[in-house]
Amino acid sequence: MTDTATDRRxxxxxxxxxxxxxxxxxxxxxxxxxxxCGCPNEFGSEPNTNVCPTCLGLPxxxxxxxxxxxxxxxxxxxxINCTVKPSVMARKNYFYPDxxxxxxxxxxDQPTNENGWLDLPDGTRIEVERAHIxxxxxxxxxxxxxxxxxxAEYSLIDYNRAGVPLLEIVSxxxxxxxxxxxxxxxxxxxxVLALDVSDARMEEGSMRVDANVSVRPIGSDELRTRCxxxxxxxxxxxxxxxxxxxNRHVDxxxxxxxPMQETRHWDEEAGRTRSGRSKEDAEDYRYFPEPDLTPLxxxxxxxxxxxxxxxxxxxxxxxxxxxxxxxAPTEVSVLVDRGQAGFALDTIDAGADPxxxxxxxxxxxxxxxxxxxxxxxxxxxxxxxxGELSSTQTKEVLADMVVTGRTPDAVASEKGFExxxxxxxxxxxxxxxxxxxxxxxxxxxxxxxxxxxxxxxxTGQIMKATRGQADGKVVAQLLNTxxx
Amino acid sequence: MSGVASPAAAGSVSDxxxxxxxxxxxxxxxxxxxxxxIDDHEGAVHAFNLVTADAARxxxxxxxxxxxxxxxxxxxxxxxxxxxDNMCTRGVPTTCSSKILDGWRPPYDATVVERLASAGAIMxxxxxxxxxxxxxxxxxxxxxxTHNPWQLDRVPGGSSGGSAAAVAAGFTPLSLGSxxxxxxxxxxxxxxxxGVKPTxxxxxxxxLIAFGSxxxxxxxxxxxxxxxxxxxxxxxxHDPRDATSSTExxxxxxxxxxxxxxxxxxxLISEMTGGVIDGIAEDVLARVRAAAEAxxxxxxTVGEVSVPSSVYGLPAYYMVAPAEASSNLARFDGVxxxxxxxxxxxxxxxxxxxxxxxxxxxxxxxxxxxxxxxAGYRDAYYGSAQKVRTLITQDFDRAxxxxxxxxxxxxxxTAFELGAKTADPLTMYLNDVCTIPSNLSGQPSMSxxxxxxxxxxxxxxxxxAPLMGEPxxxxxxxxxxxxxxxAS
Numbered sequence: 001m002t003d004t005a006t007d008r009r010x011x012x013x014x015x016x017x018x019x020x021x022x023x024x025x026x027x028x029x030x031x032x033x034x035x036x037c038g039c040p041n042e043f044g045s046e047p048n049t050n051v052c053p054t055c056l057g058l059p060x061x062x063x064x065x066x067x068x069x070x071x072x073x074x075x076x077x078x079x080i081n082c083t084v085k086p087s088v089m090a091r092k093n094y095f096y097p098d099x100x101x102x103x104x105x106x107x108x109d110q111p112t113n114e115n116g117w118l119d120l121p122d123g124t125r126i127e128v129e130r131a132h133i134x135x136x137x138x139x140x141x142x143x144x145x146x147x148x149x150x151x152a153e154y155s156l157i158d159y160n161r162a163g164v165p166l167l168e169i170v171s172x173x174x175x176x177x178x179x180x181x182x183x184x185x186x187x188x189x190x191x192v193l194a195l196d197v198s199d200a201r202m203e204e205g206s207m208r209v210d211a212n213v214s215v216r217p218i219g220s221d222e223l224r225t226r227c228x229x230x231x232x233x234x235x236x237x238x239x240x241x242x243x244x245x246x247n248r249h250v251d252x253x254x255x256x257x258x259p260m261q262e263t264r265h266w267d268e269e270a271g272r273t274r275s276g277r278s279k280e281d282a283e284d285y286r287y288f289p290e291p292d293l294t295p296l297x298x299x300x301x302x303x304x305x306x307x308x309x310x311x312x313x314x315x316x317x318x319x320x321x322x323x324x325x326x327x328a329p330t331e332v333s334v335l336v337d338r339g340q341a342g343f344a345l346d347t348i349d350a351g352a353d354p355x356x357x358x359x360x361x362x363x364x365x366x367x368x369x370x371x372x373x374x375x376x377x378x379x380x381x382x383x384x385x386x387g388e389l390s391s392t393q394t395k396e397v398l399a400d401m402v403v404t405g406r407t408p409d410a411v412a413s414e415k416g417f418e419x420x421x422x423x424x425x426x427x428x429x430x431x432x433x434x435x436x437x438x439x440x441x442x443x444x445x446x447x448x449x450x451x452x453x454x455x456x457x458x459t460g461q462i463m464k465a466t467r468g469q470a471d472g473k474v475v476a477q478l479l480n481t482x483x484x
Numbered sequence: 485m486s487g488v489a490s491p492a493a494a495g496s497v498s499d500x501x502x503x504x505x506x507x508x509x510x511x512x513x514x515x516x517x518x519x520x521x522i523d524d525h526e527g528a529v530h531a532f533n534l535v536t537a538d539a540a541r542x543x544x545x546x547x548x549x550x551x552x553x554x555x556x557x558x559x560x561x562x563x564x565x566x567x568x569d570n571m572c573t574r575g576v577p578t579t580c581s582s583k584i585l586d587g588w589r590p591p592y593d594a595t596v597v598e599r600l601a602s603a604g605a606i607m608x609x610x611x612x613x614x615x616x617x618x619x620x621x622x623x624x625x626x627x628x629x630t631h632n633p634w635q636l637d638r639v640p641g642g643s644s645g646g647s648a649a650a651v652a653a654g655f656t657p658l659s660l661g662s663x664x665x666x667x668x669x670x671x672x673x674x675x676x677x678x679g680v681k682p683t684x685x686x687x688x689x690x691x692l693i694a695f696g697s698x699x700x701x702x703x704x705x706x707x708x709x710x711x712x713x714x715x716x717x718x719x720x721x722h723d724p725r726d727a728t729s730s731t732e733x734x735x736x737x738x739x740x741x742x743x744x745x746x747x748x749x750x751x752l753i754s755e756m757t758g759g760v761i762d763g764i765a766e767d768v769l770a771r772v773r774a775a776a777e778a779x780x781x782x783x784x785t786v787g788e789v790s791v792p793s794s795v796y797g798l799p800a801y802y803m804v805a806p807a808e809a810s811s812n813l814a815r816f817d818g819v820x821x822x823x824x825x826x827x828x829x830x831x832x833x834x835x836x837x838x839x840x841x842x843x844x845x846x847x848x849x850x851x852x853x854x855x856x857x858x859a860g861y862r863d864a865y866y867g868s869a870q871k872v873r874t875l876i877t878q879d880f881d882r883a884x885x886x887x888x889x890x891x892x893x894x895x896x897x898t899a900f901e902l903g904a905k906t907a908d909p910l911t912m913y914l915n916d917v918c919t920i921p922s923n924l925s926g927q928p929s930m931s932x933x934x935x936x937x938x939x940x941x942x943x944x945x946x947x948x949a950p951l952m953g954e955p956x957x958x959x960x961x962x963x964x965x966x967x968x969x970x971a972s
Contacts, residue, residue, distance in 0.1 A: 060691040095817060284858055286859075291696075293728075
């Protein structure tokens with residue numbers, strides 16, 4: 001990656017310091033069944049109902065690989081430009097009560113996907129080290145005390161999640177600002193949704209992000225001690241957690257201390273990270289190849305089928321929409337992330353003014369386009385641009401169309417929205433001038449600020465008199481022509 | 485001290501199945517007769533951790549009813565079978581001869597148990613073993629040792645000592661064992677019965693409580709080669725629940741038994757028959773040579789063949805098997821099943837449960853394996869052992885370019901006295917020196933009784949074959965068995 005550190009500096013850090021951040025993103029693959037058994041892969045079932053000897057890790061049970069999970073993993077890998085290679089499942093050994101076998105079946109030195117990248121909407125490229133397949137653990141609930149394991153009276157474990165397939169996507173430490181981190185996760189989420197391999201909901205935990213954060217003096221290429229931040233439940237938390245942690249590191253370095261390599265937990269309420277387990281006494285995971293599973297060796301036909309199955313990805317949609325609208329790709333990323341790009345393109349194709357299309361979609365249709373179809377939306381935008389409807393009226397018609405799916409003509413005429421002719425407005429203005437001579441005087445000869453104020457006053461009065469049916473642009477024009 | 489051995493007392497698998505199927509004997513009478521023999525001698529032998537007499541009688545009665553209704557009950561109709569207590573049996577305690585599984589009843593049957601049941605076999609009990617199949621004498625059982633039926637102050641071998649003893653004592657004509665480094669073949673040799681370690685992947689491991697997952701295989705103990713072939717036909721074949729289960733098939737083994745060895749090329753493994761590997765007794769070597777001569781007399785050509793890396797099998801095995809075991813046995817942590825010894829926090833509870841639940845040999849191997857996989861040592865220990873494994877496989881492949889089957893001892897000696905080797909683990913480990921290489925290579929091998937040693941105790945000869953070479957192995961075994969009968 002080219003060194004663009006100077007224009008990619010985290011703005012919240014003191015001068016001279018640079019953020020170095022890599023992300024580990026876990027995505028729960030939405031396969032019908034779990035990774036190694038036939039249990040349903042479902043969120044929200046009664047505790048310990050989607051379980052069997054294999055996902056409970058009972059003695060004598062064996063795993064069998066879910067081929068759909070492997071396909072999903074390869075599709076996501078290819079979508080982020082990874083090389084898909086023959087891979088081997090491996091055991092990561094450590095004791096934890098919600099992990100039924102006391103090892104996690106994962107991948108180690110031969111992951112399914114390696115060496116990819118992901119381009120952010122602004123063109124910044126973040127390299128991806130690997131994207132590997134692994135199983136999820138169960139979920140513990142600590143009862144009594146303050147809800148943490150240390151003070152709990154007892155713990156309950158739900159193994160429904162144990163054995164759910166995960167893809168862990170590990171980025172290189174290429175991220176330089178909190179905004180880039182958020183954009184990376186948003187982009188990855190968009191790709192995951194486009195591929196339909198996960199519902200990728202951070203709040204529900206089907207997409208989980210851990211951030212590895214360190215800092216260094218600008219110009220240095222060293223990698224200083226990092227901390228891994230867990231328990232991040234939203235994109236905005238991700239940004240705040242990174243900013244907090246990076247500044248904590250700068251404080252430590254500048255006061256002659258140094259950060260300890262450790263896992264830290266983001267405390268949403270306190271707005272700070274807290275120390276978790278220290279990596280110094282961290283476990284030795286004693287990885288070795290999983291003897292109960294055979295290597296995953298995709299054939300050329302498998303790889304071709306994977307490539308063919310990849311739909312148009314957000315970056316391509318973004319460029320297409322940006323080109324069509326004549327704006328920068330960053331301007332349309334919100335719509336692409338929301339899945340409204342296709343609607344926008346169809347509306348623009350139907351001849352609507354691209355700028356108004358983007359404005360309405362971005363600001364007025366955040367909750368969706370409902371029953372409205374692109375052709376009707378295009379007709380509405382044309383009426384607005386042609387002066388047949390004021391912007392206020394347009395919004396009102398739009399809200400109706402989203403609910404009812406009717407045409408803008410039908411809605412506008414039902415509401416009695418007809419374009420006012422200039423003559424009628426002239427008459428209204430004459431009346432207003434007669435009623436408010438001093439205000440008119442200030443409009444005509446006052447300084448800029450005062451004239452502007454009075455322009456607002458008269459516009460408001462006209463709108464009041466026309467019950468909002470006048471077009472604001474037409475009124476502004478009228479005021480200017482009547483100005484001596 | 486004398487013995488109670490009487491392999492013939494149980495009758496043969498095929499005779500019982502035929503008699504029950506034809507209505508000459510009821511399954512209930514068969515089971516009653518075997519339970520009576522168990523009653524008489526189990527106190528002296530201790531082959532079983534649990535005898536499931538009531539369940540066996542109920543199953544037998546159900547089989548008799550089905551036969552009366554004209555149903556086909558299967559090729560093992562009414563055959564009493566003993567199952568090594570490391571294979572899961574639904575609702576029936578499965579202990580691995582360990583305190584750590586105290587009270588656990590599996591909610592499911594191992595595939596082999598399921599297949600035996602649907603072939604009409606009747607489980608009469610779960611047999612003793614070295615804890616978690618770690619040992620060569622069945623002395624590492626939390627429930628006390630099994631005694632060799634031929635001479636009760638001797639060990640039956642291990643780890644499947646209970647299963648071997650059950651057949652040798654005439655308790656059942658058939659039992660299942662598991663073989664990770666020789667745990668079927670060595671006790672078969674010491675107990676004078678046939679014992680088979682199939683090709684890795686030929687028999688499903690689903691429901692076998694893992695020791696060394698890449699080495700474990702389930703196989704039968706029987707009194708005759710034909711009975712083992714019949715059992716293999718029932719328990720073998722692909723199982724979708726075991727990802728390492730082979731999708732290939734070598735066909736029925738019953739069908740190959742009369743093929744003879746005319747023209748077959750038989751290789752004596754020189755490292756195991758000529759002094760390169762120390763500690764193999766003269767009387768054992770004599771029986772292996774006698775077996776080679778018998779095969780030659782039956783039309784085979786016999787030569788010597790070197791498998792040079794086989795001498796590194798033992799050290800490689802004691803890296804790989806404990807490494808896998810250290811991971812496989814992690815789940816016995818007191819959280820979900822078995823023994824729990826409480827502690828002030830989860831980690832302390834784990835430690836207390838495992839400390840109380842595992843015996844010394846299991847702890848030793850968990851520590852060995854943990855060390856072999858540790859950061860900084862993994863490449864030198866586990867990694868090197870895997871390389872040795874590859875070398876052994878390559879050496880075997882070269883040997884099989886010139887030979888169809890190989891011969892070697894199954895055990896370096898006949899049955900030794902209880903307690904003779906418990907003080908020194910290394911001496912105990914050497915029992916498996918001839919059997920370990922085919923676990924590392926995954927190739928099939930079996931032990932066939934072929935006479936007795938200077939002490940009058942049984943000696944088995946080991947036949948080894950290439951991957952999925954069970955047919956040629958069994959046809960050789962059948963010839964040896966006949967030669968032995970002719971000689972005696």
